[in-house]
Amino acid sequence: MKCEKLSKEWIAYMDGKLGAADRGEVEEHLASCAACRARAEEFRGVWRVMDELSEIEPSFGFDARVRQRVAAEPRRNRFAWFVAQSRLALAVVLLIALTVWVAKRPNSNSTPPTRPGATAASEQDFNAIKNLGVLENYDVVTKMDALSELVPTPKQHPSLQTESND
Amino acid sequence: MLDVKAGDDASFDFLLVKYRSPLVNFLYRMVRDRAMAEDLAQDVFLRVYLARKAYVPSAKFTTWLFRIAANVALNSVRDNRHQKMQVLLGAPVADEQDPAPRDLPAREMRIDEHLLERDRVEFIQRAIASLPEKQRAAVLLHKYEEMDYAEIAKVLDCTEAALKSLLFRAYESLREQLAPLVNPPAPQRARERRPS
Numbered sequence: 004m005k006c007e008k009l010s011k012e013w014i015a016y017m018d019g020k021l022g023a024a025d026r027g028e029v030e031e032h033l034a035s036c037a038a039c040r041a042r043a044e045e046f047r048g049v050w051r052v053m054d055e056l057s058e059i060e061p062s063f064g065f066d067a068r069v070r071q072r073v074a075a076e077p078r079r080n081r082f083a084w085f086v087a088q089s090r091l092a093l094a095v096v097l098l099i100a101l102t103v104w105v106a107k108r109p110n111s112n113s114t115p116p117t118r119p120g121a122t123a124a125s126e127q128d129f130n131a132i133k134n135l136g137v138l139e140n141y142d143v144v145t146k147m148d149a150l151s152e153l154v155p156t157p158k159q160h161p162s163l164q165t166e167s168n169d
Numbered sequence: 170m171l172d173v174k175a176g177d178d179a180s181f182d183f184l185l186v187k188y189r190s191p192l193v194n195f196l197y198r199m200v201r202d203r204a205m206a207e208d209l210a211q212d213v214f215l216r217v218y219l220a221r222k223a224y225v226p227s228a229k230f231t232t233w234l235f236r237i238a239a240n241v242a243l244n245s246v247r248d249n250r251h252q253k254m255q256v257l258l259g260a261p262v263a264d265e266q267d268p269a270p271r272d273l274p275a276r277e278m279r280i281d282e283h284l285l286e287r288d289r290v291e292f293i294q295r296a297i298a299s300l301p302e303k304q305r306a307a308v309l310l311h312k313y314e315e316m317d318y319a320e321i322a323k324v325l326d327c328t329e330a331a332l333k334s335l336l337f338r339a340y341e342s343l344r345e346q347l348a349p350l351v352n353p354p355a356p357q358r359a360r361e362r363r364p365s
Contacts, residue, residue: 014311014336020318045344048351053312053343056293061193065207069185069214076219 006032006039017046181221185214188231191314192238198309199242200249201298209245213238228323235314236324239306246302289350296346304339311336 009032015021016029033040192213197206216237224233297305303325310321322332344351 010337011333014333014340015318042344045348045351046340049340049343049347050312052289052293052347052350053297055289056198056313057290058190058194059197059203061189061210062203062207065189065193065210066182066185068207069189069211070182072211072215073181073218076215 006036009039013043013046017043017050181218184217184230188234189214192234195235195238195309195314196242198294198297198313199302199305200245201294205245209241210238212241216241229320231314231316232320232323235310235316235320236326239310239324242306243302292350293347296343299346300339300342304335304342307332307335308339308343 009016009029012021012025012029016026021029033043189210193206193210196209196213197203200206200209213234217234220237297308300308307321307325310316310324316324318329318332322329325332325335327335
């Protein structure tokens with residue numbers, strides 16, 4: 004085994020996780036290579052030094068803050084989908100109602116609608132007037148000369164008479 | 170988690186108590202800010218709760234939990250980096266004729282300061298924080314959460330081979346950065362051996 008090949012096995016070797024065959028190969032190399040032996044010793048030294056780091060403890064209120072944040076999260080309702088569906092349905096119903104209302108809204112440009120009852124009454128009035136006896140001979144009545152004689156002719160004003168004489 | 174899925178809030182409380190500490194520690198080591206780590210851990214628990222109905226026990230619960238945590242952490246790290254870049258881009262340009270003196274000490278000086286102050290923890294934290302975020306997450310899950318390769322690969326959405334390569338590169342970087350602590354200089358070793 005060469006030093007470069009050993010670099011792939013270092014960590015597993017130091018952890019004691021190499022198989023027997025690989026481990027024997029590494030140890031054989033270390034027996035013959037002073038540089039790698041020194042390196043192995045330094046790795047062990049690094050791990051010993053790293054053990055000097057002490058652990059810290061979470062602060063007193065850590066758990067309470069986690070619980071507080073968890074409690075602040077909105078809980079998912081089992082019927083949340085149903086609530087969402089209801090809201091959608093309500094929106095659709097409102098939209099349909101609005102559409103119907105707009106469609107049925109009276110247009111200002113068009114003629115006012117006539118009520119069915121009013122139409123029937125108008126027709127009755129028209130028929131009654133049409134059948135009145137007086138109106139049957141309306142043209143004859145309006146052209147009767149005899150009636151004009153009954154109406155007195157207006158007297159002329161004296162001033163007008165004078166002017167006409169001049 | 171299946172009980173939580175079934176609507177048992179007491180089971181959620183059980184998960185909260187059991188996993189709050191590893192989660193906060195993982196996130197703290199990812200972002201190096203305690204308040205932010207707690208905020209992110211709350212986000213993770215909230216996401217777990219909200220996703221409870223969709224939970225399928227195809228993997229271990231911890232794999233699922235840390236997958237959420239890793240995503241939250243990586244997004245936060247990237248967002249913060251983006252914000253810092255925007256701040257830097259918006260900063261006034263220094264006069265090139267009279268550049269400000271660089272007051273960053275040499276690396277050896279900083280290391281020496283740390284060693285003198287015995288602030289080893291800070292030094293280790295900085296070394297881990299200097300790793301690219303995916304390497305950092307891999308190292309934290311491997312070293313501190315003691316997850317196996319298959320789990321970490323699922324959390325980080327990569328193959329096991331890619332994960333081993335990622336871990337090797339990460340530990341190589343740490344080996345170089347932490348060398349002053351692993352192999353302290355001779356005078357310091359003598360000081361450490363001296364009885365107090």
